[in-house]
Amino acid sequence: MSALTFVLKQPLKQRVDMSPLVCQRLTELTLTQIGALPLQQGKQQIPVEALFEVSGTDTAQIVIKNSSDKLDFIGKELHGGSITVEGDAGAYCGMGMKAGNITVLGNVGLFAACEMKKGQLTVHGNAGDFLGGALPGNKMGMKGGVVLIKGNVGERAGDHLRRGVILIEGNAGDYCGSRMTAGTIAVMGKVGNHLGYAMRRGTLLLWQSAKIPAMFNDCGTHTLAFLPLLFASFKGLDSKFADKASAFNRVQRYGGDMAEMGRGEILLKSVA
Amino acid sequence: MIINGVTIDATFAEAFPMKATRAIITAQNEKWAMISAQAMTGFATSVIACGCEAGIERVLSPEETPDGRPGVSILIFAMGGKGLAKQLETRAGQCVLTSPTSALFAGIDSDKPIPLGKNLRYFGDGFQISKLINGKRYWRIPVMDGEFLTEATTGQVDAVGGGNFLVLAQSQPQALAACEVAIEQMRKIPNVIMPFPGGVVRSGSKVGSKYKTLGASTNDAFCPTLKGITRTDLSPDIESVMEIVIDGLSKTDIDKAMRVGMQAVCELGAEAGIQRLSAGNYGGKLGPFHFHLQEILG
Known part of the structure; x- marks a missing residue:
């Protein structure tokens, strides 16, 4: 199984709350479901897939690529x-x-x-x-x-x-x-x-x-x-x-x- | 069974369940680790009056100890967990805490932790410092020579106490010499102690006494000076009997220790005045662990 990978698509203008993307909260979710999870960005809630390209299956190993200091x-x-x-x-x-x-x-x-x-x-x-x-x-x-x-x-x-x-x-x-x-x-x-x-x-x-x-x-x-x-x-x-x-x-x-x-x-x- | 002229009695040693723990004492050098260990295992020959049976298991090299200093591992056995915990704590407080340069660590893991330095910390009068290192809690207690470092707990395990064999010889010096040789070999076996002085007991006991207040008294059947006036187990040519008592963490450990001990005695053989090997039992009523001498040597 390959690590569940989130690649940030572009530099962020607002801060993003990454707390939903932890191993124990992603087990038994499909890639589509993970991509649809809402993340708080500034005053808005936007889906994970709007910010990240998501791939991989192993939710026990998460990799965040192209990361930013705005990912809290x-x-x-x-x-x-x-x-x-x-x-x-x-x-x-x-x-x-x-x-x-x-x-x-x-x-x-x-x-x-x-x-x-x-x-x-x-x-x-x-x-x-x-x-x-x-x-x-x-x-x-x-x-x-x-x-x-x-x-x-x-x-x-x-x-x-x-x-x-x-x-x-x-x-x-x-x-x-x-x-x-x-x-x-x-x-x-x-x-x-x-x-x-x-x-x-x-x-x-x-x-x-x-x-x-x-x-x-x-x-x-x-x-x-x-x-x-x-x-x-x-x-x-x-x-x-x-x-x-x-x-x-x-x-x-x-x-x-x-x-x-x-x-x-x-x-x-x-x-x- | 006869080995090298030594008769092995068709009998068995009878042992009983105990609770045990191991602690590791380290110090600036082996001399002081040993002094501390000897103090901690002193007056611990028999649970009958000492509250526990304790002994030095072996000397540890600096590579084998938690703090990289020379050390000694000791085993303590008691009839129950409460008694064991009390003896361990009292002895740690009076014999290791007080001993120059010493440190005290757990020597065995189990799911039943018992206090080692957990309560000794109060000696620090509020100046004690706790450190949690790799999931183990240690206490640093300020003392006059620096700091006494002790692990908070050690493990309590089920164990076996009272394995034994008797050496019957033509003379007292010959009985003692044979026991010394046996003890030397038995000390190489891990997980066992021989708690009596030098590992040898000359006053084996039987259950009961003519005096109501005594639960145990001299084993007159094996006392050579009573041969003519009691129901003796000794032949006329036996002048002295000595016993080696073994406590171990398991029946297998005691088996091993008894085997090497008895083999060492048999090697000396009848030429060295050894007549028989026997064992102490109480008809199988006292303990569930039976060590049949002939099976062990078979």
């Missing part, structure tokens, strides 16, 4: 199967995802992996602000799963993160790990200002020196036993994080945010 909600609440996006994805990619895999070969917009529960989101390009965050007004962001960003991420990555792992091979913007409740964010590149702002619990794992906020206190240099286990869990990823040379277990530990609960930590790879 790709893989929303995906509950198994895989979605591959050849190109960019818009906002809310993988929002509330429960299982499965989403791979984006380009960039993703705001709120990628927002309130995600399980599964894996891999982005070969960059991610916008509020990666793995919570919807405005909500208190809990991503609750599980793995997010791997090979490029850079915007501001407030992991805002309100509750559980799960966010791996960033590039740089992270300001307020990385803000208001984190728990979970792990690992950044191989540089991080911006206000790291871990209002962080309650959780771990920020850094490879490069960072401007440590005043609300984080130095707890000294330590060899931590959980780090080898954490790095071992990255072994199956197609990422620098899977590289043995990237692993370490000796860190400078900073505890904070002391203006909050103060049970969070920034673990900076020790050079000593």
